[in-house]
Amino acid sequence: QACAAPLVAPHREMTRPELDQAEQPRLGGEPGDGSESSQPPPEAVPAAPPALPCSALRPFLTPLGTGDDAEPLPGECRAHVWRFLTLPDQLYSSEVSMAGRRAAPAVVRLVGAVRLLASASAAGRPGTRALSGIVELVAAERGQLLPQIPLVVSLLNSVLRCKKACTPTRQCGVESLAQVLGSTRRLSETFALYDCDARRPDVLGPALEALGWAASQAALRRGALEVLVGITRSIVAGLREAGATSMQPGPWASSWAEREQEGKNHKEWAHTFNRDPEEWWRKHKECVGADAAGEAARMIQERSRALDRNVVGALLCKHKDILQAFVDLHDLEGLDLAPAFGLVLHSMSPPGEAQQVDRFCECLGGSWGRANSIDPEAAYIFAFSLVMLSTDLHSARPVAGYEKMTYDQFSKNLRSALPKGKLPEHMVRHSYDQIRQGALLSARSPGQVQEQETLNKACVRLRLALRRQVAAGQASVRGGGCGAAEQAALHPLTGALGDLWRCAWAASWAPLLGAFSAGAHAAGEDEELQEVALRGLQLGCEASALLGEADRAEAFCMALQQLSSMGC
16 A cells, blocks of 8 residues: 555545545455454545556556566555556456455456456366356346457357367366357347448357357367257247248348358458469458558458358468568567467468568567567567477477486576566566467467367467457447447347347358258267257258248258167
8 A cells, every 4th residue: 555655645534435446456455354444444545546658557467468476565564555457457467355346347357357367277177166156247247248248158169179278178168158148038149249340249149159169079078069959949948939930031131142252252361362272362462452461460360250260370480571460460569479479370370480580579579668668679589489398398309318408597688688677587487388388389279279278378379368458349248238339230130030040040041051960960879969969950850941941941950860770
């Protein structure tokens, strides 16, 4: 409290209820545990502490992506400092007292719940309790957190695919998806707001893709199939309630058609890019002219899911202007340098040649240094030294008798190349420990990127995305509900539900058919699992029949006949 006192600028006297609500953390314990301070409360408390940039208070806070062992101040002091941050910067380090947490915006509490998941992952503990807390918060504050639903679903999809997470945590991820999307109302609301809007990220499609993948894994198959059956049952119930037989195409059909057309355009663009990126770049420069590199970097980042990571990496490492623009698009503030490598390399393959590695380290180090008030030249040297350290610690063919570099050796070599005091000791130490746990640059397929990613990295990526979203004003987190755009998008739900459910089935039937068929084939002698998969196929037939879609109904019927002939 003493270190934060100079920042306080009292504005007016507060009433007793306001003082109770603005209760500060007490040294010695939480309120009511018998360890409260004996000093009387202050007579005047600032009504609204002055908002300060996070960079001014960073020395007092725990950096994003580091462990709790790097805390420079006790938790109650950091909670006091936390109050002086702007809302986007509060997401940088969600240190808040128990009293303040209840009054904090829902998005801040969401970040705190995600941080618990990251801490459990870092400590090697199951994340089931933390995941349950995230889902319970989303369910209780759905009105406020509706803009954050895509990010939460993306995190749950990452949990499913993360093979480094324990099986109970991944199974809890499957159950959490069911709670977020399982009911008829939640499914229709989410699909209408996101999947039917070409300007927003889709939610149902990636969730079905992740659940279909989970249905191919023995440990997750039963839970994934049950969730998919629940989604299919919700669609059938929605079609029946809406009177599907008398339904005519309406406004949602137009929105869905626009979304599908944009998806086709993106696929065509991705095919052109993957086939010949240099030719695409040449034409792009001719069309765009000024800021061609920045526009190209934005397009690559937005459509990275459909692009070949190897092709992206080759193009970026060859053209420094595009690479620098691409790196600058990532929010690296508050990250350690090793997680910053992982964040940027999530959608591109790492460079291979020595000159490309040097160019990449220069761009990433400079951008990371500017974001964290570190000399760009020192950051560049630090980045290159981490690459060399990773090569030394994770060499595939070590020489006989060769001893891997110790921290003392690494620190000594780095200090000799940098002016004294350029990098904090704890930052160097923490980076060494992170590199020792895993290679910094490794060639992996898109599937392996998700499967080998740790939950901690997925949580860091979510927290950064939440901060960008709030800073850009895309979510009204203080208003007590979803924004005007969300309310306007959900308004037609009352009069065009049948049209909406037709679109939802058009987006779902293919992945559902594949998952149920594969699940039934993989069930083997497990009759209960076979029953779950067959029930899903029967519901698929029913949904297609309600809509009068003979081709889709026939596809589900043929899958049922094939399984019957196999004795399922």
